[in-house]
Amino acid sequence: MQTTAKVIKYELSDVIRSKWIVLYALFFLVVTEALFQFGGGSARALLSLSNLVLIIIPLISILFGTMYLYNARAFVELLLTQPVDRKTLFGGLYTGLALPLSAGFLAGAGLPFAFHGVEAASHATTLMTLLLSGVLLTCIFTALAFLIAVTFEDKVRGLGVAILLWLFFAVLYDGLVLLLLNAFAAYPLEQPMIALMLLNPIDMARVLLLLTFDVSALMGYTGAVFEQFFGSLLGVGLSTAALGVWVAAPLFWGWRLFRKKDF
Amino acid sequence: MIDIVGIEKRFGRLRVLRGLDLRIERGTVTAIVGPNASGKTTLIKAILGLIKPDGGHIVFDGVKLNGAWNYRERIGYMPQLARFPDNLSAREVIDMLKDLRGRPDDLDEELLTAFDLESELGKPLRTLSGGTRQKISAVVAFLFRPDVLILDEPTAGLDPVASSILKDKILRERDAGTTFILTSHIMSEIEELADDIAFLLDGTVHFAGSTTEIKATTGQPRLERAIAQLLTMDKPALGTPSTNGHSKTPERFVAADAIAPKP
Numbered sequence: 338m339q340t341t342a343k344v345i346k347y348e349l350s351d352v353i354r355s356k357w358i359v360l361y362a363l364f365f366l367v368v369t370e371a372l373f374q375f376g377g378g379s380a381r382a383l384l385s386l387s388n389l390v391l392i393i394i395p396l397i398s399i400l401f402g403t404m405y406l407y408n409a410r411a412f413v414e415l416l417l418t419q420p421v422d423r424k425t426l427f428g429g430l431y432t433g434l435a436l437p438l439s440a441g442f443l444a445g446a447g448l449p450f451a452f453h454g455v456e457a458a459s460h461a462t463t464l465m466t467l468l469l470s471g472v473l474l475t476c477i478f479t480a481l482a483f484l485i486a487v488t489f490e491d492k493v494r495g496l497g498v499a500i501l502l503w504l505f506f507a508v509l510y511d512g513l514v515l516l517l518l519n520a521f522a523a524y525p526l527e528q529p530m531i532a533l534m535l536l537n538p539i540d541m542a543r544v545l546l547l548l549t550f551d552v553s554a555l556m557g558y559t560g561a562v563f564e565q566f567f568g569s570l571l572g573v574g575l576s577t578a579a580l581g582v583w584v585a586a587p588l589f590w591g592w593r594l595f596r597k598k599d600f
Numbered sequence: 601m602i603d604i605v606g607i608e609k610r611f612g613r614l615r616v617l618r619g620l621d622l623r624i625e626r627g628t629v630t631a632i633v634g635p636n637a638s639g640k641t642t643l644i645k646a647i648l649g650l651i652k653p654d655g656g657h658i659v660f661d662g663v664k665l666n667g668a669w670n671y672r673e674r675i676g677y678m679p680q681l682a683r684f685p686d687n688l689s690a691r692e693v694i695d696m697l698k699d700l701r702g703r704p705d706d707l708d709e710e711l712l713t714a715f716d717l718e719s720e721l722g723k724p725l726r727t728l729s730g731g732t733r734q735k736i737s738a739v740v741a742f743l744f745r746p747d748v749l750i751l752d753e754p755t756a757g758l759d760p761v762a763s764s765i766l767k768d769k770i771l772r773e774r775d776a777g778t779t780f781i782l783t784s785h786i787m788s789e790i791e792e793l794a795d796d797i798a799f800l801l802d803g804t805v806h807f808a809g810s811t812t813e814i815k816a817t818t819g820q821p822r823l824e825r826a827i828a829q830l831l832t833m834d835k836p837a838l839g840t841p842s843t844n845g846h847s848k849t850p851e852r853f854v855a856a857d858a859i860a861p862k863p
Binding site: 340343347351354355408409410411412414415416417418419420421422423596597598599600 | 611645648649650651652667669670671672673675677679683684685686687688693696697699700701
């Protein structure tokens, strides 16, 4: 446990020194502040920001994570020749990356809201959901980055897979779902749809956010089904659990590969 | 000190280690020699736990290594190519390793002074020359007074002065009871340093014994000639009971037990 803390400490100082993370926090700070300046009030700012969060956080987390791990190869090899457990090292590496990325987002997106305040109590719930989804997406896509970096030896190939995976979840998946909907338009698809949403973490986060915005009525019949399902206690529990599984599964898989990996 | 029993390792279709047996005695310098791609570095990495063997096992001072990591507290390692985190300075790397090993007081900083490295410690490691990095790698390996030192081509890339400083240090520590495993392609260096020799060929130990035994078996006064003759000699000729009375297993020419007790 003590060693984990030390590994996290070295990695944190390394990540902060690379200045990427500072740019990342500044980006959210500037964008959120700009949204406040341009479009009246916290409601509009929240809606625009959530669209950004769903695209940018997965992209940066998976790219920065993959790139960082390939560059940290020498660091990992050095530590593995020292009395350090692989489990400890893996946990430390992950925390040392997911922590600053989450903190950068929370600070960047959170500060303008703290400064301007929110207009209604319901906006506070939305803000919390937004920040929580942002952190969960960071954890999920950092875990996927770890899985990629452990699986592929070659840096270029690893980065390629990272971009493809992001494209798949952020863009392609929805297209495929639409195609499916169109093809099976004659059948009741509500329940398969919910299952499909659970299989994509970005969609999961999007549905959760839309429901808190109370705009699900705009999504028609499907939206009503979602509202009915995700609005219920079971729905909230299930979707949170699904996001939890999305953090744990790639992390566990990556750890199993890391334990057996040859350096 | 270290018993290697039937180690197997494949990289894809390539069998790098094929049931390798070797015993390394306490307080000796064992040189692992052999042509390129004979499995020297893979064997060293298996002892360090950097690669996971597919079969066989390694016993380190009575403890069977199977995902163990504590034993690395007692190992110092100098890799073939010194790879350090790029943007750290040597001082930061040394501090980090001290911290990881619980800040022991009794440090061996003899090489640090002998190599005259004080002025280089503050510079980022990526700006240092290959030779300087190699020196720092040697300093790090000896720093914690380990019981076992594993040096992979330690003098490659060092100038003659630094190389003799390192060789003197190795002999002094050997006399103080440290166990050494080293690889090298420079036969004069092995003649100077090694007590025992393990000659690797195609992932097995082709011959193991003390330097005097090798010379006696081959009838060559110089080690370089003796090794060259081992390579050209017909394998059955080695398998026949030799004149100096070693028991040799016919199938596997020389096994670990062929190392005679030191005179």
